[in-house]
Amino acid sequence: MDGEKFERVLGMLWNPNTDELGFSTHMKNEVHDLLQSGSRPTKRQVLRCVMSLFDPLGILAPFIIHGKVLIQDLWRSGINWDDEVGDLIFTRWNEWVKMIDFIQTVRLHRCYFANATKLTYKNTELHVFVDASEVAYSCVAYFRVEYDDGTSDVTLISGKAKVAPLKPMSIPRLELIQSCLLGAQLSSLIKEKHDIAISRTILWTDSRTALSWIHSDPRNYRPFVAHRVGEILEQTTPANWRWVPSKSNPADEATKWGCGPYFTNNSNWFTGPSFLRLSERHWPSIVGKVNSTEEELRASVFLHIEYQPIISYERFSRWERLHRAIAYVFRFAYHRKVPISLSSPLQQSDLLAASHLIFKQVQLEVYPQEMATLGKGSGGVLESSSPLRKYAPFLDEEGLLRENSRIRNYESVEFGMRFPIILPTKHRVTFLVVDSYHRRYNHANFVTVVNEVRQLYTIPGLRSLVKKICRECRTCRLRNAKPVSPPMAPLPVARLADRNRPFTFTGLDYFGPLLVIVGRSRVKRWIALFTCLTTRAVHLEVVYSLSTTSCIFAVRRFVSRRGAPSEFYSDNGTNFVGASNILQDQIRQEMMNTFTNCYTKWHFNPPGAPHMGGVWERLVRSVKTALNDGYSKGKLDDEGLMTLIVEAEGIVNSRPLTYLPLDSAEYEALTPNHFLLGSSNGIKQPPVPIEQHRNLKNTWA
Secondary structure, three states: OOOOOOEEEEOOEOOOOOOEEEEEOOOHHHHHHHHOOOOOOOOOHHHHHEEEEEEEEOOOHHHHHHHHHHHHHHHOOOOOOOOOOHHHHHHHHHHHHHEEEHHHHHOOEEOOOOOOOEEEEEEEEEEEEEOOOOOOOEEEEEEEEEEEOOOEEEEEEEEEEOOOOOOOOOHHHHHHHHHHHHHHHHHHHHHHHHOOOOOEEEEEEOOHHHHHHHHOHHEEEHHHHHHHHHHHHHHHHHEEEEEEHHOOOOOOOHHHOOOOOOOOOOHHHHHHHHHHOHHHOOOOOOOOOOOOOOOOOOOOOOOOOOOOOOOOOOOOOOOHHHHHEEEEEEEEHHOOOOOOOOOOOOOOHHHHHHHHHHHHHHHHHHHHHHHHHHHOOOOOOOOOOOHHHHOEEEOOOOOOOOOOOOOOOOOOOOOOHHHHHOOOOOOOOOOOOOOOHHHHHHOOOOHHHHHHOOEEOOOOOOHHHHHHHHOOHHHHHHHHHOOOOOOOOOOOHHHHHOOOOOOOEEEEEEEEEEEEEOOOEEEEEEEEEEOOOOOOOOOEEEEOOOHHHHHHHHHHHHHHHHHOOOEEOOOOOOOOOOOOOHHHHHHHHHEEEEEEEOOOOEEEEEOHHHHHHHHHHHHHHHHHHHOOOOOOOOOOOOOHHHHHHHHHHHHHHOOOOOOOOOOOOOOOOHHHHHHHEEEHHHHHHHHOOOHHHHHHHHHEE
């Protein structure tokens, strides 16, 4: 540094004239005297000397890292702080100290590329090289740019080097875990701290094994490798990683001492590998795909256990049969040495043991993982994905899974109620158990069955299971079955006739009798109801008797007022109450002879089919409802009755034929009076449309 003027900037030296950065080797007097004397240092002095070198960017990593390796070896040797180092370490110390003077010759341009412009950094590439050895691992990063004339330039950015862990580790693990992970972290740091738009990032390693791990699925390897590969892939992608030969890897200089670091501007560490200044087709690469490696593969162990139940539960339709069958098997199997008659009635102990055996087999079939976990002891904890975790299950003395309920401390209740047995929802045995409760309570109360089952069993989705049993129960299906409603028949043609005047198709029926006052006596009168089958309008006539003549007179009065209908429809005489069979025949024959002509046709409904006259039967009820308030039994004369039925006729004909919401845009609903009178009450007349142009023409004419 003689003749050069340097200024200190952030712990480094800066020459303003040449815009170059350098390093200072100035140390304290006692450290300087130690280096000049060549005497054997102590552990404390070695540490003080190595830590005196300040290198924030890792430019001197190939040199400083070997001093840190000496410190690690001193730590392994176990000597005290003030003890002198051994012969082997002292020899390595002298080799390292000789290189300190060369640090002063290192020069580094402050600017990455001299005379660079914005266009220079347009296609900037980041290249990171990583390497590891038994004693250290390192990485170094470079910027690469291409100029318009096709040439390329490379500059050093930063480097990092660390000693290998004290715990012995294989070289592939060091390559992956230490150097590759360190390189990925360095690349992320450079991208974060620079405003330069980096077009591409490439990370280079000379370890084919580490490269294979990165390009493979991390789940295939042991957790140690899988976790580190996951960390690397969080910051990079497999496409970013490439292979480079060791002789072209500049990071190799920091991990192997060899003849010592080469502190010149032509060093591979400072200038980067030569192939980066060539086109990409000259870069080293692996022919074909990266081969997978079997190193650190996760051991795959498959244990297949096919569970076979003791007995086929599908063969039984009721819980009682299954329960007693297993109880007899249990008695035979466990009491072979005890002389006992198999034909004797089953004891409570036999039934209890049989039920426990069935439930245990069901739980082993559906919850094998949970029972294996809880069977390890009190320390077994179920996984969060287990459907039984919310029940806090445990295994009792019989090996049954039970729920640890909230009333477990209430000792006045029996053990089975405090700790219900857990049963799966979709198992056949669970279905049979709940079905037995359903039949025990006479197929009646759904809530009662749920309540009784819950006292001894914990079944997820119990309510849904009880509903399913009710749907499949034959007794419940027969009891709750509803008759199928027959489809509605199509309406007769007379009900759908349009473009015809009212009462073109008419239905006729009688109702009564009504008592009226004639002189000092009370006589009977009947009402003949004529209804338009299309508009549902009604016409009422008073009939003085059930004779054929009275009926003919009523029809004649109706025809004179409403016009002759095209077709008449009526019952086949069965609704003329009080008339004999002879009178019914006379009415049918004489009326057909009187009114059947080329304009009018009479239809009679078949006998015993009153539903075919429902269109007028319903209107009979409406007329009776309208007559209720005005008719007093035996207090009206003929004139009052005539007035009353005419008013009732007007009321029934003003009823709405369709439903009209209150917020509808229409002000009134359609009624039969609209067809007869033009409005619902006969007061408001519809306006007569006038064609203005035609009216003017007729006026001038």
